[in-house]
Amino acid sequence: MIEKFRRVRIDSDLYELEIDGGKFTRVEFDRGDRTPEIGEGEWDAAGLLYMPTLADMHCHLDKHFIGERWRSRKRIDTLPNQLHREKELLASLSGTVEERARILLNLMLSHGTTRIRTHVDVDPELGLKHLEAVLKVREEYRGLMDIEIVAFPQQGLLRSRSYGVMREAMQSGADLVGAVDPGGLDRGIEPCLEQVFGLATEFNAGVDIHLHDPGHLGVYTIERMAEYAGQTGLQGRVAVSHAWGLGQITEAESADIGHKLREQGVSVITSVPIDRQMLNVPQLSSMGVDVRVGTDNVLDAWSPFGSGDMLERLGRLAEKCYWVEDEQLLGAYRYGTDKQLSPKVGDSADFVLVDAMNLEHAMASAPPREWVIVGGKPVAGRRFEGGLNK
Numbered sequence: 001m002i003e004k005f006r007r008v009r010i011d012s013d014l015y016e017l018e019i020d021g022g023k024f025t026r027v028e029f030d031r032g033d034r035t036p037e038i039g040e041g042e043w044d045a046a047g048l049l050y051m052p053t054l055a056d057m058h059c060h061l062d063k064h065f066i067g068e069r070w071r072s073r074k075r076i077d078t079l080p081n082q083l084h085r086e087k088e089l090l091a092s093l094s095g096t097v098e099e100r101a102r103i104l105l106n107l108m109l110s111h112g113t114t115r116i117r118t119h120v121d122v123d124p125e126l127g128l129k130h131l132e133a134v135l136k137v138r139e140e141y142r143g144l145m146d147i148e149i150v151a152f153p154q155q156g157l158l159r160s161r162s163y164g165v166m167r168e169a170m171q172s173g174a175d176l177v178g179a180v181d182p183g184g185l186d187r188g189i190e191p192c193l194e195q196v197f198g199l200a201t202e203f204n205a206g207v208d209i210h211l212h213d214p215g216h217l218g219v220y221t222i223e224r225m226a227e228y229a230g231q232t233g234l235q236g237r238v239a240v241s242h243a244w245g246l247g248q249i250t251e252a253e254s255a256d257i258g259h260k261l262r263e264q265g266v267s268v269i270t271s272v273p274i275d276r277q278m279l280n281v282p283q284l285s286s287m288g289v290d291v292r293v294g295t296d297n298v299l300d301a302w303s304p305f306g307s308g309d310m311l312e313r314l315g316r317l318a319e320k321c322y323w324v325e326d327e328q329l330l331g332a333y334r335y336g337t338d339k340q341l342s343p344k345v346g347d348s349a350d351f352v353l354v355d356a357m358n359l360e361h362a363m364a365s366a367p368p369r370e371w372v373i374v375g376g377k378p379v380a381g382r383r384f385e386g387g388l389n390k
């Protein structure tokens with residue numbers, strides 16, 4: 001069936017978008033001078049602005065508390081203490097992991113996110129319980145949400161003796177091998193990275209490590225990760241999440257590590273922290289390092305904050321970097337989407353309609369997502385949920 005979206009605004013003009021088989025087949029100027037007659041499979045955007053759907057490269061589908069009763073938190077003193085508290089809190093939740101995953105996926109979809117990378121807890125105690133639930137839910141959302149899964153030994157790969165269960169997780173269908181602070185938590189950068197890259201090589205998988213280790217400990221770990229990426233032929237498939245250490249060094253040191261990241265194709269993924277120094281996004285990007293953004297915490301054991309809204313998070317990045325010029329505001333989209341900023345014939349018809357003056361304004365204001373369209377079909381958004389079809 002052919003779908004049509006009439007009076008969709010791109011910059012200051014209105015367009016008619018025709019979609020067949022989930023892809024744009026026609027993008028045509030629409031005079032839009034009168035309310036169009038709307039037939040089956042047609043929608044009137046009535047001048048709402050076109051925005052691409054977004055990719056959230058760091059989240060945890062299995063660990064939020066949305067829909068549960070309020071849980072009080074303590075300030076994080078040491079990582080081992082926090083890990084212990086998180087275990088207890090997670091064990092006290094009433095909902096199933098499947099339910100939790102669906103709740104967050106629906107929330108993210110309603111914000112216009114259609115691609116995510118989720119870390120999923122794995123350890124000898126939990127076994128594959130969380131992973132199996134997320135793998136099941138991934139099937140339910142196939143075609144709506146593109147989901148990459150990192151097998152994530154939250155309690156420390158070495159520390160919790162999770163190598164065996166991580167291997168099972170990779171066998172069961174996880175896409176990437178995770179870890180946490182090879183130095184600070186696992187107390188063994190080399191043995192930890194050997195296990196991580198050994199598994200990644202064995203399963204032809206990517207790597208994505210949570211790295212909170214500060215300053216030069218963090219930087220040294222990242223350097224070793226880049227070297228391992230080169231040695232194992234995993235260039236372009238290795239990522240460092242958080243990489244807080246990169247925010248605590250000089251610009252010259254950051255440039256030095258930036259060269260190594262670019263050479264070995266190692267990405268960095270930031271959640272745009274506002275409670276600490278962030279890695280130097282403008283510098284690393286201008287050097288050609290792949291920098292991505294993820295929302296990470298949403299009402300979980302680590303933080304009561306977070307909305308799972310990538311547009312809001314990208315706006316925070318722009319604000320933090322003082323990107324106020326039009327080109328800079330538009331440039332901020334590259335950290336949160338692989339898609340073009342306007343529809344092109346042949347591309348997948350995944351887009352969001354918002355009430356904003358232009359994409360710069362949308363970046364700065366994160367307006368409500370009125371419609372979220374995947375493969376040419378409305379699937380979420382404020383007006384979709386309100387049942388207003390016209």
Ligand SMILES: [Zn+2]
Pocket residue numbers: 058059060119210296297
């Ligand atoms: Zn995380």
